[in-house]
Amino acid sequence: MSDNKGKRTDPVVQPSTRERILASTLSLFNQKGPEAVTTAEIAKAVQINQGNLYYHFRTKESLVLALFSRFEADALALVKEADAVEGADSKAYAGFLRKWFSLVWIHRFLFRDIPGLLAIAPGLRAPILMVSGGMRLSVDVIFQRMEDADLINVAAEDRKTLLTNMWIVSTYWAVYLGLQEGVHDLGPQHVHWGLSQVASLLRPYLSPKARADLEAMLSELFT
Amino acid sequence: MSDNKGKRTDPVVQPSTRERILASTLSLFNQKGPEAVTTAEIAKAVQINQGNLYYHFRTKESLVLALFSRFEADALALVKEADAVEGADSKAYAGFLRKWFSLVWIHRFLFRDIPGLLAIAPGLRAPILMVSGGMRLSVDVIFQRMEDADLINVAAEDRKTLLTNMWIVSTYWAVYLGLQEGVHDLGPQHVHWGLSQVASLLRPYLSPKARADLEAMLSELFT
Numbered sequence: 307m308s309d310n311k312g313k314r315t316d317p318v319v320q321p322s323t324r325e326r327i328l329a330s331t332l333s334l335f336n337q338k339g340p341e342a343v344t345t346a347e348i349a350k351a352v353q354i355n356q357g358n359l360y361y362h363f364r365t366k367e368s369l370v371l372a373l374f375s376r377f378e379a380d381a382l383a384l385v386k387e388a389d390a391v392e393g394a395d396s397k398a399y400a401g402f403l404r405k406w407f408s409l410v411w412i413h414r415f416l417f418r419d420i421p422g423l424l425a426i427a428p429g430l431r432a433p434i435l436m437v438s439g440g441m442r443l444s445v446d447v448i449f450q451r452m453e454d455a456d457l458i459n460v461a462a463e464d465r466k467t468l469l470t471n472m473w474i475v476s477t478y479w480a481v482y483l484g485l486q487e488g489v490h491d492l493g494p495q496h497v498h499w500g501l502s503q504v505a506s507l508l509r510p511y512l513s514p515k516a517r518a519d520l521e522a523m524l525s526e527l528f529t
Numbered sequence: 530m531s532d533n534k535g536k537r538t539d540p541v542v543q544p545s546t547r548e549r550i551l552a553s554t555l556s557l558f559n560q561k562g563p564e565a566v567t568t569a570e571i572a573k574a575v576q577i578n579q580g581n582l583y584y585h586f587r588t589k590e591s592l593v594l595a596l597f598s599r600f601e602a603d604a605l606a607l608v609k610e611a612d613a614v615e616g617a618d619s620k621a622y623a624g625f626l627r628k629w630f631s632l633v634w635i636h637r638f639l640f641r642d643i644p645g646l647l648a649i650a651p652g653l654r655a656p657i658l659m660v661s662g663g664m665r666l667s668v669d670v671i672f673q674r675m676e677d678a679d680l681i682n683v684a685a686e687d688r689k690t691l692l693t694n695m696w697i698v699s700t701y702w703a704v705y706l707g708l709q710e711g712v713h714d715l716g717p718q719h720v721h722w723g724l725s726q727v728a729s730l731l732r733p734y735l736s737p738k739a740r741a742d743l744e745a746m747l748s749e750l751f752t
Contacts, residue, residue, distance in 0.1 A: 420708060421642050431708075438709060467729040471698055473709070474726070478701040485643060485654075486661060486696070503697070506690040510733030 324362050326352050328376070331369050335415035339490075340370055340426055370427035374434075377413040381437050384409065385444040394455040396516040399448055400523035403505065406441075406476070411497040417480040418492070438473065445469060457516040458508070468507065476504045498527065547585050549575050551599070554592050558638035562713075563593060563649055593650040600636040601660050607632065608667040617678040619739040622671055623746035629664075629699070630724040637715050640703040661696065668692060680739040681731070691730065699727045721750065 321329070330351040334343045345366065349359040363369045384405055391398040410417055424430055449465060452458040460468055479500035483489040489496060505520055512520060544552070553574040557566045568589065572582045586592045607628055614621040633640055647653055672688060675681040683691055702723035706712040712719060728743055735743060 419644050421644050421704070422648075424708075425645075435709065464729060464732070467726060470705075471694070471726055471730060474701055474705045475694055475697050478697055478704065481644065481701065482693075482697045485647075486658065503690060503694055506687060507694060507730070509687070 323352070323354060323358065327354075327359060327362055328369075328372055332373055332413070332415070335370075335373070336413075337491075339418060339422075340366060340415055341419075341422060367427040367429060370423065371429055371433070373413065374416065374427075374430055377409065377416060378433055378437050380409050380412075381406075382440060385440055388444055388448060391448070391451070393451050394457065396452070396455075396457045396513075396519040397523075399452060399457070399516070400519045402448065403520075404501065404523050404526070407497055407501040407504075410476070410500070411492075411494065414480065414492050414497070417477065418484060418490070419481060420477070438477075442469060442473060445472065452516065457513050458511050459513070460511045468511070472504055472507050475507060476500065479503050494527070498524075546575070546577060546581065550577075550582060550585055551592075551595060555596055555636070555638070558593075558596070559636075560714075562641060562645075563589065563638055564642075564645060590650040590652060593646065594652055594656070596636065597639065597650075597653055597656055600632065600639060601656055603632050603635075604629075604660050605663060608663055611667055611671060614671070614674070616674050617680065619675070619678075619680045619736075619742040620746075622675060622680070622739070623742045625671065626728065626743075627724065627746050627749070630720055630727075633699070633723070634715075634717065634720040637703065637720070640700065641707060641713070641715070642704060643700070661700075665692060665696060668695065675739065680736050681734050682736070683734045691734070695727055695730050698730060699723065702726050717750070721747075 327348065331343070331348050334348060334351060343366075345356060345359055348369075349356045352359070363372065384402070387405075388398075388402045391402070416423065420434075446465070446469060449458060449460065449469070453460070480492060480496070483492070483496055483499075502524055505524055509517060509520065550571065554566070554571050557571060557574060566589075568579060568582055571592075572579045575582070586595065607625070610628075611621075611625045614625070639646065643657075669688070669692060672681060672683065672692070676683070703715060703719070706715070706719060706722075725747055728747055732740060732743065
């Protein structure tokens with residue numbers, strides 16, 4: 307909703323080489339997976355020589371880590387935004403889930419093969435734990451507010467289990483699609499599928515109002 | 530419940546070398562993960578020389594595949610057993626879930642890092658799809674019987690989503706524990722945790738009787 311234009315551009319109008327490298331890398335990683343993309347390919351896409359690429363990013367791991375910190379920054383901004391949501395606004399809560407999946411979609415290479423990604427970028431382990439911890443805390447707070455506003459009803463002893471299942475499904479749905487359904491080239495319809503899988507975990511616990519807002523959110527398509 | 534003694538022993542009383550190799554390999558794979566176990570280590574554990582090991586299993590992949598076919602045979606036997614369950618016997622359905630997790634526990638190395646395992650044993654992809662397809666079909670049949678016996682109430686349009694979430698959680702809970710909680714050495718308590726996560730997916734849809742049987746099953750400890 308807010309105007310984020312220029313949020314990440316440098317003082318000069320032209321995007322910096324670093325920016326252009328990251329944009330091309332993200333696009334190539336999403337298309338082919340980080341293990342299949344060579345630095346030669348990235349340099350070619352950015353139209354720079356490999357020496358210049360190497361000057362900015364010495365390893366594939368540093369590229370993965372730089373892209374992850376963008377994801378992290380966006381995820382933390384989302385958490386902050388969610389913190390400002392009014393107690394009874396179930397539309398906003400449904401929107402939160404949707405925005406999370408939009409982030410997942412933009413950085414979808416991060417979710418396709420997490421153990422494989424950690425093999426390329428072992429330094430990713432700590433940041434992943436940070437983001438997941440932050441998101442979990444945030445969703446827990448949201449649950450409490452929804453509980454207080456009678457939008458959701460989860461027995462106290464079931465909440466932790468539910469949160470964990472939400473985390474497992476929202477992290478591994480793409481790995482599942484790859485392994486079980488042979489889907490390696492994720493399209494918007496797959497992200498929508500993942501979102502529906504996570505939403506269905508909540509459905510039995512929602513009030514009629516919150517459920518209607520969830521269904522309305524799910525009926526919008528990803529583009 | 531049935532007496533399975535001697536199910537897999539050869540006509541001679543002594544277990545064959547092949548059997549002993551598989552038993553030691555399973556134990557080492559479960560302890561350390563297949564990528565960390567060397568053939569020298571396996572030969573040492575079986576007290577044979579490496580040439581003899583090589584005579585039985587030429588590659589680590591063939592060991593993984595042989596162990597997987599045991600898992601597969603046991604899983605199919607479980608499916609068959611479930612097929613014989615009486616319609617209204619919710620204890621038996623809860624038992625089915627528990628037996629599935631006992632199988633998972635025995636072959637836990639298969640679940641800890643599935644993409645990593647496929648890197649060692651690409652031939653595993655097809656058998657995994659076979660077992661998962663068979664299990665899914667079987668759980669779908671069980672759902673229908675439970676539905677007919679008023680033990681569960683899942684709207685027709687939600688059933689597929691629920692089955693998929695059960696599959697995702699029961700496949701990736703151990704990967705999740707490894708990555709998010711740093712648990713690499715799975716103990717019986719972790720398998721119980723995984724079982725509880727999957728059981729909680731069903732809970733909102735169960736009748737009071739079926740729920741009570743589920744809770745009773747969960748209160749038993751894995752040993």
